[in-house]
Amino acid sequence: MAFIQEYGLFLAKIATLVAAAVVVVALAARARGGRGEREGLRVRRLNDRYDEMRRRIEHQAERGGRLRRRLARAGKRRNRSRRAGEGEARLPRVFVLDFDGDIRASAVDSLREEVSAVLKSARSDDEVLLRLESGGGTVPSYGLAASQLARLREKDIRVTVCVDRIAASGGYLMAAVADHIVAAPFAVVGSIGVVAQLPNLHRLLKRHDIDFELHTAGEHKRTLTVFGRNTEAGREKFREELDAVHGLFKEHIARYRPQLAVDQVATGEYWLGTRARELGLVDAVGTSDDLLLERAERMELVELHWERHEPLTRRLSLVLESALARLR
Template structure:
């Protein structure tokens, strides 16, 4: 057989073929380099995962960073790479509490140093849980110091638990009280030609007020003042008790701050010392020397001998084995939404999957659900509540622990528990329902756009955003909202063994503190998360048990990527490579206040457009 002779390759074919070969070679080489690079990262991560031996004697350094949370917000790979190595944006409350409680019984530790400069907030409820652990530590005859250049209101609350508070000579203690101010959009929306159609049940349900008014309604002002004053009373009582100050002294100081500053010629640090808010004014060198003198010098640099919370817990968990009997802990934090959501939000489908994993785990003898949510989708709340109720058929005690807030949809979920526990400063209640639907027909007319057409019924196309809302559809939606509200209060009445009329009287969207909620029968007991875990274990008659945190499972691919870009690996990756993404992130942060109303609407994913949610319902 004769084969056709190949034509000789021309110059251009040889030229471009050579370029292609070079590109292929470079691509394969780069892939191999990256593969080796990733292997090195894995080896480094594994090699450095073993905690270093801790000193024989040391101080526990408690330095919460960012915002105190019950559950960290999900971060994608890019966000993990952009994370500031020196400061976390969130601190888990239960990590801090566990470290302090362990330190109370650890003979190597006789002191805690509170370094609070990185704390950005988190609410009086979460800080009180840390405070309770600090009180337990002091009750063992141990000592607590607080050091900082200056103290914000939140930082000072935790500092007040210390035996000694040090303040920089040019610092200040910023006490102003609690306040709640809301931006109202009514006039702006009118100028833009946006019509927001609102449907609600409950005269205190003020989530939608910013779209309807330019100021706070009397009902909203009434109930917001109630819980704000109650929380501030708890703040002042705690600080005045810890610092042994006369009752009412904090309010007197704040209300006369201008004249008191004049008396000390504007020296805020001296005023704090005079008012016995702090014990000593120091420079940075003085406090560094004082700490080194008290605790000894660290082996690593010119620093006092201390171990941080993460390093301390790493050693504690190294040989920790789960017990045969376990109390399961599930954290429900964020807005309640339909479908699958990442951590930091509560997705109905994710949460159902987590709950069903408990049903399959024979080692879990009791379950605690920690709720830190102002609510969200009524439909998603019901899906989760029904699943919690289904688990109780296994005769597993299910106890609810309310965090800073467990209101509206958060309370809806809570009704399925055997017992509901809140902290004294928890924000709960807000038992009410609303619906919202914006239309843009006026906006479109302003730029010359009009909508017209035909439909087979009076409701055809009634929910189009470019048309006025049909009167009959207005009635349809309001009926759905009223029905959901009635279902809500009947659900609560059944769970709390009360008449529907009694629940309606304390519902209507009204917000209550944990103390008041216990008085009116919305919660059973007051206590911290650890108190609830102990109560659930006691109900299940568990003597020797461990706590099992039950979380949403990551895919193998995601776990692999997160390991690579975690704390051990990210130091190898030049941050400059991601500067454009970092700049974009900063722009998004600057724009976030302007986009707030749009972001709120974006989370409204309820299939029926009906929500049980509390506007910015967070504990100060």
């Protein structure tokens, strides 16, 4: 009876999550209903945004000569940079991308399109600035995301990754590809390790006289199982596979950051931005906002975002997956 009650409570929680996810997706679908369902690249010039901020401040500041003079000097520097580039086709550009990672790194679908767009138009003096936020997830998905950034490196396009909050595990796998990594003082960085966990219900099923059969072809086709009886040999093989992935993770880090003492930091631990800088995990401490303001003085900032139309079932699964992740 206790088992049935616990199972019923579990189903009630799942049903609540599904209902909440349906509501969220429905509201999102209604909100975007008027904008159309087509995929495509959205481009926004961020310099205009900063210029508009400056104009509003100057207009509103009735008193503040010092501020106006500072803004005027910044405007003159920007204008000189623009005039210096008038003889060329255009100013150097910073392509600004965003990656908000979930467990499956689903944002990689947009990232690959954005990277392809950059490769079609970038020059050797251009730069890609990626604002990255991820606590990691599945190895194949984040490996693919890191490979997208490697495409830029292979074409000699400078890549800067900014970590304002977190780049851990798979997130750091991506960040390590960059030429330059900047992290906020209290951003979480690192977690160079591999983890896998699964429940085993074999004893529970046995207690209730429920049989479970698993048939495989191949000695290591299934090392551990949720419902069957796990063996020590299976556990050992599973740990061996985890160690192999961890080894590849460390090789990846060493390839792109050879100055880093990989064995010292590849313990699965994480560090805050300031300490991560001391260890060599990142190159500088700061925020993406500071970098963009600095680049805006001498470069054209172009924000790219590939908008995708996700089917309702896909959006529902992502919302539900995110909700379940928060429960863990």
